[in-house]
Amino acid sequence: MPRLLADLTPVRESREYRRLWLGTALSAVGTQLTLTAVSLEVFALTGSSLYVGLLGFVGLAPLVLAGLYGGSVVDAYDRRKVALVSALVLWGTTIGIAAQAWLGLGNVWLLYALVAVHAAAGGINHPARSAIIPHLVRPELLPAANALNMITFGLAAAVGPLAAGVLVGSVGYGWTYTIDVLTFTAAMNALYRLRALPPEGEVNRAGLRSVLEGLRFLGTRPNVRMTFLVDLAAMVLANPRALLPAVGAVVLGGGAETVGLLLAASAVGSVLAGLFSGPLGAVRRQGAAVAWSITAWGMTVSAFGAVVVLAGAQDGPAHPGWLWAAAACMAAGGAADSISAVFRTTILQSATPDHMRGRLQGVFVVVVAGGPRLGDLAAGFGATVLGEGWAAVAGGLACIGVLLLLLRLQPGFAAYDARHPLP
Secondary structure, three states: OOOOOOOOHHHHHOHHHHHHHHHHHHHHHHHHHHHHHHHHHHHHHHOOHHHHHHHHHHHHHHHHHHHHHHHHHHHHOOHHHHHHHHHHHHHHHHHHHHHHHHHOOOOHHHHHHHHHHHHHHHHHHHHHHHHHHHHHOOHHHHHHHHHHHHHHHHHHHHHHHHHHHHHHHHOHHHHHHHHHHHHHHHHHHHHHOOOOOOOOOOOOOOOHHHHHHHHHHHHOOHHHHHHHHHHHHHHHHOOOHHHHHHHHHHHOOOOHHHHHHHHHHHHHHHHHHHHOOHHHHHOOOHHHHHHHHHHHHHHHHHHHHHHHHHHHOOOOOOOHHHHHHHHHHHHHHHHHHHHHHHHHHHHHHHOOOHHHHHHHHHHHHHHHHHHHHHHHHHHHHHHHHHOHHHHHHHHHHHHHHHHHHHHHHOHHHOOOEOOEOOO
């Protein structure tokens, strides 16, 4: 069993990583509390799902811009200071969100403004924290460290929204946001106690020229570039998230509860993959591992679509067994996506020189933020043409097809060896 369970060596060996990991775990749950509570508050203020949907758009543009520019800031200054200052902004906006709730301002535009600033600060904070991790653990422990991070994010995604609904209904918005303010102190303490981490090698001034230099550098690094391309193939072509409301309302039944169950199943799959990530540290062919993980993701999305098609073909209400089959597909997909993320992050951290890590982590933020949103659009269009079930089936197969094409164009990715991390 110890060989199967998550490798805790990074936590045992590095006191700084341990503090950062625990702080991030607590703050991630708090962040999910706030994000869910904000959407509930916006709906309570407006009674419109459109205004709730605008929250994603309001946060996306600042996140993308800050991710690209913030990467150049991370490569130009002490990573600890960049992470600490951006975390202070995150903390300050969370305090602002809590304050408006306690004061009963009820202004949706103020909430939009605070969410936009929060997203921009996150676009800088994430590349900074990701660039810090290779300085805290040995290179061979990066897969284990990234797997531990996946556990925290999966738990936050599963627990945060559920807890937010309970807290908002019982103690109100003010206390719910305040919990996020309090949990964020652990992340602030971990960053404050880090040693100075200035960038190594060539250092350029932050700005547009530095951003463009990072993009040109990415053009010369095929294996690193492939980590972005294969993730886009998975998230744009085979993202079933936008299909879930219709699946819950029309096909499987249960409405919002069904949607919540399916999303929770995906998060549980991610957590389980992290808990049983012990063998991942021994994987050397990490490019091949990414390819197999994304293949599994495409297959599970297609299987989910097949379940929806079969459930919709039945007369009368869908049998509960179809819901559990769909949840199992979502859980398997969450596990596959988590394993892919572990190795994609490890390749990016290992095959990128330190003075470029911030900028490429900024591109990573853009891909991670933008890919699923484009996927929502693609899934919605596919459902209009094919129906929800067949749209998922086609999306999963298209993901696998594009993945095979990318591997044919860049065969070196499947041969990527962690012992010799060629870019």
